[in-house]
Amino acid sequence: MRKTLLSRGRRQLLAGMGAAVALALTAGASSAQETLRFGLAMPLSGGQALYGQDQVKAAEWAVAEINAKGGVNGKKLEMILLDTRADPQVGIQSANRLVSVEKVPVFITAWSAVVKAIAPIANDNKVVQLSVGANSADIAKLGDYTYTTFPLADVDIAAVANYSATKLGKKRAAVLYINNETGVVAAQIYRDVFTKAGGQVVAYEAYDPKASDWTGSLLKVRAANPDIIHIQGLVADTPQVIAQMRQLGLTQPVSSYSAVYNPKLIEQLGKAAEGVIATSLAPGVEDEKVKAYVERWRKEVGREPNGLPYTQYLYDAPYIIAAVFKSLEDKKLPLTGENFRQEMLAIKTFDLPLTGKLVINENHTVAKPVYLMEVKDGKWGQLAVVN
Amino acid sequence: MDYLYTIVILVGLYVVLASSFNLVIGYGGLISIAHPIFYAIGAYGSAILARDYGVPIYAAMIIGALIAVAASVLVALPSLRVSGDYLLIASIGFQLGLLEVFKNVSWTGGAGGLTNIPAALIGNTGREGYVLLVVVVAVLSVLLVRAIAHGPYGRALSAMRDDEVAFAALGRNAVALKVGTFALGSGLAGFAGALYAHYFRFLAPEQFEILQSSVILTMVVVGGLRTTWGPVVGAVLLQALPQAITFMNLPPSLLGPLQGLLFTGLVLVFMAVRPQGLVGAGELWSGSKKEVRDGVRP
Amino acid sequence: MLSFDIVAQILWTSFATSSYFVLFALAFALVLKVNRVFNFAQAAMMIASFYAAYSVVALAEGPGWLGFLAALAASVGMALVIELAGFRMLRKRRAAQMFVFIFTLIVSELVAYLAMLIYGTWPSTIFPSLFWPVTLVGPIAISAWDIPAVAVMVACVAALFLFLRFAKVGQFMVAVADNPDLAELYGIAKERIYLATMIAAGVLVAIGMFLYGTRAQVQPTTSIDLMLFAIAATIIGGIGNLWGAAITAVVLGIVQNSSVLFIPSEWQGFLLYVFLFVAIVFLPNGIRLPRRRRMVRKTIIPGFETADAKEA
Numbered sequence: 001m002r003k004t005l006l007s008r009g010r011r012q013l014l015a016g017m018g019a020a021v022a023l024a025l026t027a028g029a030s031s032a033q034e035t036l037r038f039g040l041a042m043p044l045s046g047g048q049a050l051y052g053q054d055q056v057k058a059a060e061w062a063v064a065e066i067n068a069k070g071g072v073n074g075k076k077l078e079m080i081l082l083d084t085r086a087d088p089q090v091g092i093q094s095a096n097r098l099v100s101v102e103k104v105p106v107f108i109t110a111w112s113a114v115v116k117a118i119a120p121i122a123n124d125n126k127v128v129q130l131s132v133g134a135n136s137a138d139i140a141k142l143g144d145y146t147y148t149t150f151p152l153a154d155v156d157i158a159a160v161a162n163y164s165a166t167k168l169g170k171k172r173a174a175v176l177y178i179n180n181e182t183g184v185v186a187a188q189i190y191r192d193v194f195t196k197a198g199g200q201v202v203a204y205e206a207y208d209p210k211a212s213d214w215t216g217s218l219l220k221v222r223a224a225n226p227d228i229i230h231i232q233g234l235v236a237d238t239p240q241v242i243a244q245m246r247q248l249g250l251t252q253p254v255s256s257y258s259a260v261y262n263p264k265l266i267e268q269l270g271k272a273a274e275g276v277i278a279t280s281l282a283p284g285v286e287d288e289k290v291k292a293y294v295e296r297w298r299k300e301v302g303r304e305p306n307g308l309p310y311t312q313y314l315y316d317a318p319y320i321i322a323a324v325f326k327s328l329e330d331k332k333l334p335l336t337g338e339n340f341r342q343e344m345l346a347i348k349t350f351d352l353p354l355t356g357k358l359v360i361n362e363n364h365t366v367a368k369p370v371y372l373m374e375v376k377d378g379k380w381g382q383l384a385v386v387n
Numbered sequence: 388m389d390y391l392y393t394i395v396i397l398v399g400l401y402v403v404l405a406s407s408f409n410l411v412i413g414y415g416g417l418i419s420i421a422h423p424i425f426y427a428i429g430a431y432g433s434a435i436l437a438r439d440y441g442v443p444i445y446a447a448m449i450i451g452a453l454i455a456v457a458a459s460v461l462v463a464l465p466s467l468r469v470s471g472d473y474l475l476i477a478s479i480g481f482q483l484g485l486l487e488v489f490k491n492v493s494w495t496g497g498a499g500g501l502t503n504i505p506a507a508l509i510g511n512t513g514r515e516g517y518v519l520l521v522v523v524v525a526v527l528s529v530l531l532v533r534a535i536a537h538g539p540y541g542r543a544l545s546a547m548r549d550d551e552v553a554f555a556a557l558g559r560n561a562v563a564l565k566v567g568t569f570a571l572g573s574g575l576a577g578f579a580g581a582l583y584a585h586y587f588r589f590l591a592p593e594q595f596e597i598l599q600s601s602v603i604l605t606m607v608v609v610g611g612l613r614t615t616w617g618p619v620v621g622a623v624l625l626q627a628l629p630q631a632i633t634f635m636n637l638p639p640s641l642l643g644p645l646q647g648l649l650f651t652g653l654v655l656v657f658m659a660v661r662p663q664g665l666v667g668a669g670e671l672w673s674g675s676k677k678e679v680r681d682g683v684r685p
Numbered sequence: 686m687l688s689f690d691i692v693a694q695i696l697w698t699s700f701a702t703s704s705y706f707v708l709f710a711l712a713f714a715l716v717l718k719v720n721r722v723f724n725f726a727q728a729a730m731m732i733a734s735f736y737a738a739y740s741v742v743a744l745a746e747g748p749g750w751l752g753f754l755a756a757l758a759a760s761v762g763m764a765l766v767i768e769l770a771g772f773r774m775l776r777k778r779r780a781a782q783m784f785v786f787i788f789t790l791i792v793s794e795l796v797a798y799l800a801m802l803i804y805g806t807w808p809s810t811i812f813p814s815l816f817w818p819v820t821l822v823g824p825i826a827i828s829a830w831d832i833p834a835v836a837v838m839v840a841c842v843a844a845l846f847l848f849l850r851f852a853k854v855g856q857f858m859v860a861v862a863d864n865p866d867l868a869e870l871y872g873i874a875k876e877r878i879y880l881a882t883m884i885a886a887g888v889l890v891a892i893g894m895f896l897y898g899t900r901a902q903v904q905p906t907t908s909i910d911l912m913l914f915a916i917a918a919t920i921i922g923g924i925g926n927l928w929g930a931a932i933t934a935v936v937l938g939i940v941q942n943s944s945v946l947f948i949p950s951e952w953q954g955f956l957l958y959v960f961l962f963v964a965i966v967f968l969p970n971g972i973r974l975p976r977r978r979r980m981v982r983k984t985i986i987p988g989f990e991t992a993d994a995k996e997a
Contacts, residue, residue, distance in 0.1 A: 045646070047806045047906070083633065088500070088591050093393060093630065100390040116502050117589040125389070136499060179491065179951045181499030205945070208954035210910045212901040215698040216945030216953075219691045236808040236902055243815040248694070248826050264807075268815045306807075418783055420790070465966040475723070475786065476920055477965050483913070484958030491951050597909070601794060608787060647798035654791045658784060659774070 035078035036071075036325050036335065038318075039098035039107030041114070046085035048111065051307045055110065055133065056081060058311035061296075062318040072325045077318060080104065088117035095121045095129075105337045106324075108317050110310075112136035112181065119146045127337035128344070132317045133310045137185055140364040145341060147360060149320060150313050151368045153182070156279040157189045157232075159370035159386040160255050164228050165197035167384065168253075174203035174226035176217060176241060178233040186232045186257065202226050207241075209234070214241050218248050231256045239268045246272045253277065258309055261373055261380065273375045277383060280371040282309035282355045284382050289353055316352035323350055392514050396586060398626045399521035400579045403528045405606040405618030407575035410532050412604075413613040414541060415568035416548040418471055420600040421462070421478030422576055424485055425455040427595040429577025430584040431495055434504040437585070439494070444507040448581035455577025456570045458485075463569045467562050474569075482600070489592045500591035507585035517586055524582065528575055533615040535571075544568065605654050611664025620665050625650065687946065690824040695943050701831035702900070703938035704838035707931045708893030709915040710922070711845060712886035714930035717919060719862040719882040725789035726767045727890060727915070729796035731908035734760035734891040735898045736800055738811050752811060756891040764887030767792060768880050793909060800905035808902035811895065815902075834896050841892060842931060845885075849927075854881050862925070917957055921964040 040059055043052035059079065067076045080102050082094035091114035098107045099121060109115055110133035119142035122129040131139055131148040139148050164170045173194050177187035183206070191201045203224035205217040218241075221229060229245070229252050231238050238260045245254070254276045261278040269276075285291045290312065297305050305311040324344045325335065333339045350358045360366055374383040408422045433451030436442040442450065458481075466477035490498040508516050535541055547554045547561050555561050584590055606625050611617025629646060657664065709727070716724040737759030742752035771792065775785050817828040849855040860868040861878045869875050897903070897911070918937055922929030937960065944956050 047801075047904070050805055050807055087594075088589060089397075089594060092587060093390075096390040096393045100388055113500055113591050113593070116500060117587065117591070119502075120506075120588045121389070138499065138502060142502070179498070179954070181497055184497065185499075206949070206951040206953075208951075210954060212897075213698065213702045213942060215695055215702075216942045217950055219694055220945060223688070223691060236904065239815055240901055243817075247817065247819045247828050249819075249821075267813060268810070270814055270816055272816050412783060416781075416783070418786055469965070472723070472782070473965055476916065476961070479913075480917075480958050480961040480965070484955060484962065487955045487958065491955070598794075601790060604787060604790070612783075645802065648795065648802065651791050651795040651798060654787070655795065658788060658791075662778075662780075662784070 035076045036322075036329075037078045037080060037102065037104050038321050039080045039082065039102060039104045041082045041084045041091060041094040041098065041107060041109045041118075043086040043111065044081070044083040046087070048086035051310065052084075052086070052110075054305040054307065055311050055314040057301075058305065058315040059108070059318055062315045066318060066322050072322050073329045075329070077322060077325075079318065080107075084109065084111070084114050086111045086114060088113045092117050092121065099125045099127050105335050105340045106130060106321060108132050108314070108321075110134050110314075112139065115139055115146065116142060119143055122146055122337075125337070126341075128340050130317060130320070132313050136181060142364075145337065147341075147344070147364055149317060149358060149360065149366060150310075151281050151366055151370075153185050154189050155367065156257055156281055156370045157186045158193045160230070160257070160277065160279050160372060161190045161193035162197050163372060163384060163386055164230070164255060165194050165199040168228070170228040171199050172202045172224075172226045172228075173199055174205075174221040174224055174229045174252075175201055176203075176205050176207065176214075176221060176229065176231045176233070178209055178237060179206040180209055183232045190230055190232070207233075207237075209237070211237070212240065214244050215248065218245055218250065221245075222248060222250050226252055228252055229254050231260075233259065235259050235262065235264075239265055242269055242272060242276065258307075261309070262306070263304060263380070266375060266378055266380075274378075276375045278373050278380075280309045280373050281368055282312040283371060284373060284380070286382050293354060312354040315354050316350075316358070319352055320344075320350050320358070323347060389514065392518050394627065394630060395518050396521045398623055399518075399525040400583055401603070401606060401622035401626055402525040402619050403579040404576055404603050405610065405622045406528050406532045407572040407579075408603050409607050409612065409614075409618045410535065410575075411569055411572035413607065414532075414536050414544050414548075415565060415572070416471075416544070417463075417467075417565055417569055418475045419478040419569070420475070420597070420604060421482040422573070422603055423595040423599040424478075424482035425459055425573035425576040426580040426583070426599075427486070427489070427590075427592070428455040428458050429580030430590050431489065431501065431580075432577070433581035434501055434584040434590060435494065437505050438501075438503065444505060444585055448507075448578065448585070451581040451584075452574050452577035455580070456574040459570045459573035460566060463566045464562075467565050467569075471565075479597075482595075482597075486592045486595060495592075496590070498592060500589060502589055504584050504588040504590070506588060509586075521582055521586075524578070529615060529619060531575075536613075536615070601651075605650055607664075608654055609657050609664055611666040614664065614666045617664045617666040624665075691946070692943075693823075693825050695946075696939060697825050697827065697831070699939040699942040700935065701828075701834050702942075703935040704834040705893040705897040706911075706914055706918065706934040706938055707838050708841060708889045708896070709911060710918040710930045710934040711842070711927060712889040712893070713912070713915045714919045714922070714924075714927050715845075715858075715889070716882055716886050718925050718927060719858050720772065720879050721865075722772060722785060723789065723916075724767075724886070725786070725912065726771070726792040727886065728793040728908040728912045729767065730760045730763045730887055730890045731894050731911065732793075732796050732800050732905060733763040734887075734894045735811070735903050735908070736804055738895055738898060739804070739809055739903075742811050743809065743813060749812070753891075753895050756895050757888065760891035760894070761884055761887035763796070764883040764890075765880070768883040772879070772883075773876065793912075797905045797909065804905070806904050808904050810900075810902055811898040815900075817900070830900050834900075837892060837896065841889060845889075845927070848885075854878070858882055858885075914957065917961045917964075921960060921968070 042056050043049050063077050063079050071077055082097060084091040084094050095118040098104050106128040108130045109118060110131060112134040115131045115134045116138060118129055122145040123143040126145060129146045131146060133150050135150060135153045137153045139146060139152055175187050175190055177183035191204060194201055203221045203226060205220060207214060207217055231241055231254060233241060238256055242254055257279045261280050266273045283290055285294055294304060324340055324347060327343050327347060328335055328339055344360060345362060348360055352358055358366060370386045372383040372386060373380050404426060411417050411419060429451040432454040433447040436447040436450060437444045462477055462481045463474060466473040489495045495501060508520060543559060543564060547564055551561050606621030607618050610621025713724060713727055716722055734756040738752040738756040741747040741755040742749060771788055775788060817830040819826045819828045849859055857873045857878050860873055861875060865875050918934040919930045922933035941953060941956055944953055
């Protein structure tokens, strides 16, 4: 009896799906001619979507603003949005789609693993990848076509380490860090900078991302008798670490980085959150424009954005793109990735609404002032600005 | 074009993965979900050898696959000597444990991943060449699994699945057969990993976790366990369908968890309604003594 | 580094935090022993109970005890669904172990995706605050969470022990664990006992998850990670050995926490896998507790000797 591998019905179904995909591809490829297009690949679903979606909203607001003011030389900006799920594999597919199907000259992405995975595609096809929000130090070394508009890991950690050693006069620091890429690299930077500024790192402990109890590490830290403790973790674990720390009788001040800079920390820790210092790479509500921005969030969405500083950078990114597009249009140059890259480096300095001045260096880094925020009387307030 | 090429390559790689996994759990009857770790070992092995030790890429790919084979024997031998259930736990432990090592050790790039892996073949023949390579490997893998399953080795596997005690009583070494099958399947997965590494040129430990295990598992179960073309159908469906869905412009907040729900729900529905998968053949449910006859659907 | 203060503190906190691990391990081990199933779907029960309690206490601002009842209801409900719609169906079809395993894995993922869809992935706790007041007993800091947690764990373990020893259903469970078909011959309704075991596991899971969720943050995928510990404890403690699993859970917790004092902290997570590997290779039957000789209370039908009769 001859074996039928796939019944007729099933073969038809598969053929139909294949046709549908092909049709969708050709349909997607032909797009409006009068708009200036760029891509945005963000986690719209999955574990990181709570940040990704807020960042997308910020970018959408910016595009709407720019278009309302006449766009770029009369032409409207069009942002093509795709999901990456913060997964390198899905990110690659989205990038491929933006490059091969949508044929954009530039696109914005975030999340270090995704940025790294996409870099070969950007380089091979000469399309500019703007990393906005990812902070792995490796991003500066991913080839000619990957640029970041967000300061990489060394900038904010170095600032807080320096500040603790010099301005706060702390001599003995303990570093508690999460055992993933961000944590490991940032902890090393803190240690190097703090030591160079004249301090001594008396405890240096890693913890597993899945940990729920830090008693052992905290006791080691306590035994080392530091006068400040720097925690490099994620929003999921840092509040727990601080809680357990206080419960074990460690009263030293705590510093951390932008991951803990959100109102939920205060909610979860109550009094124990007092004095916690966090870094932020964007100005806070002391700045008028930022204040208005946050107000708009409260009014339209009913809450503050998740990861406020990151959304500020995402709001500003379309402005960078618009500025470069304008320059290219004025010079009557075709909007290719190569030209975008050259023009962006030629312009070099951008004045952005929510994050201030930005200088994009040829070595793929940017330098920005670091804002140190502190919890005082149950609220986040600006402590200092470090350049 | 690159977009399509990437899809074809991913489908091809998953065909290899699903077929080899089918060999392990379907024909071999071995309960393991640690297939992705051998995928990872092949990928990392080949990438590190080529990038840091200057081994020519094709040699590195083969060595990567061989390392995967060695690792699989290391896992399977001690656990299978005890019982099949232990292989499951041992394999999960091995997968997660080795991933921990990858995340902590600097020469694998740590948790941030391995970047700047040298590319293979594309310089000479362009992307089309690589696509062709992957398709050829995929076809060969499917044919290989088919030849094994329908040949004397496959008959021995079938006999072992049916009644291991009788099998041993006839003087056949069940443990050796199981370890051999596990090693072969894992070696194929390792080779697929090497192919992946030198095309995408970036590896991160998070791509090889338990989630990846259930993706491959879904492909095999939905496609049809113990069939030749089932894993192929499963791989095509589960790679192409999500891409097709993204063209449908669904609201993104629904998309992610909904996709996950869709695919896990799909597996459950299939298990309840059509356990032999899309390309089903014969009585699949039990390790019963009924003979599996090709093409007969219950 | 090994001063008395530090050792004592670690011992106490590890012991207190092992409370929920003991409950998770017991639930897993119980289902494995009686129903002979690796119930990876326990993660689904854990997710259900946590988010039920979270919904009642954090979202609807209800009192803690109501949240606990919700957790119980959700966990037992999920256990019922898994047993009736899942395991029972698979048993009826004489499904191979492979399929049962795939089923449990997929169910866990399905429920995790559901939770992600409904609740999002932001880490959350049952009570809005993470902070528990602390009292110092000598050098040891004892938080207000520790004592109730330990008390609950001890109570549950004792209750389970008494249940299995003296309650009718409990004794039937032990019988079914030993030899289901023989138990059926004696008139024990096998299917009902399987159901009862799942319900018992559901109760243990709900209590454990309530304890965990009042001390640590939970995301939909956390339960799947917690399961690994429970499984490791069960395997190392010996399959079929409930109290071995419980003790192993405590010991593993203490060892994992104190390991920070001896090995570089990055490798703390790796330790669990090392133990698992060692256990599988060198101790395939688990760590055996000395078993007291028990009087055989089974009636032996002449000419029909079973393996169990010989073992006693």
